[in-house]
Amino acid sequence: MIGIFDSGAGGLSVWKELIKLLPSEHYFYISDSAYCPYGPKSKDLIVKRATAISRFLIERGAEIIVVACNTATAGAITELRQHFDIPFVGMEPAVKPAAIETQTGVIGVLATQGTFNGRLYIHTSEKFARENDIKIIERVGDGLVELVERGQTETPEAEALVKKYLDPMIEAGADYVVLGCTHYPFLVNAINRVSNNKIKVINPAPAVAKQTKILLHRERQSDKNKMSCRRDSDEEKNTISTTGSNIDILKGLALKIVGDELAAGEITEQNSLAFQNAIFKHIDI
Secondary structure, eight states, X not given: OEEEEESSSTTHHHHHHHHHHSTTSOEEEEEOGGGOOOTTSOHHHHHXXXXXXXXXXXXXXXXXXXXXXXXXXXXXXXXXXXXXXXXXXXXXXXXXXXXXXXXXXXXXXXXXXXXXHSHHHHHHHHHHXXXXXXXEEEEEOTTHHHHHHTTOTTSHHHHHHHHHHHHHHHHTTOOEEEEESTTGGGGHHHHHHHHTTOXXXXXXXXXXXXXXXXXXXXXXXXXXXXXXXXXXXXXGSEEEEESSSOHHHHHHHHHHHHHHHHHTTSSOHHHHHHHHXXXXXXXXX
């Protein structure tokens, strides 16, 4: 089973890529909405929540955990890898491809403050800015996570807030914007409208799904006995859960993703039924 967690519904943008690449796997998704957003929270709290959630997932049979949250990756993935003996896959703002592909020498990064404060982001952004002689325009997307959590991604309020953050990037000549929060892919339509489709969006989720597939295969090959230990109870095949009260938002987003991917031919009818029949529930961690 693949465990996934985020501070809220944003991690479903990563789940979307995972179910296309690994449609026959079982998933347990946790939205830690009782503590959403993680962005302004302290490192100590993020480590505490990430550790508790990871333990919960491992106790239910997770073979690998995707930390589908940039802030939690920046603040806690080192501690998680030290504490547990299964693989963890985290999020990283995709500065490298933007730095390589930009034609204007200017890229934008839209992320949370917690992501910008992370050592990995600081190292990566400085490295590629220096090596490729590019300018990076950074903006903290305050308020965007909350819009996604309320299901208000296609509203005038969402477009106005996206415009506030994107305009300085566009004015500086950015031709790419890197999404540094898993909630932000749900705002791509607003981003495209604001930029008149003139700024390319880089979402790291597909690369994270590919890395998950590689590590999961490697983990199973390293200990074939793990296959016999996998928990396969009906209750835990596909579960989407929350520690908060946003189960309706989660269910709506998940079912829309499944419907869209089925229509696009990315998953089969059989796979779509497995996800449509997932358990949606509140949990306490």
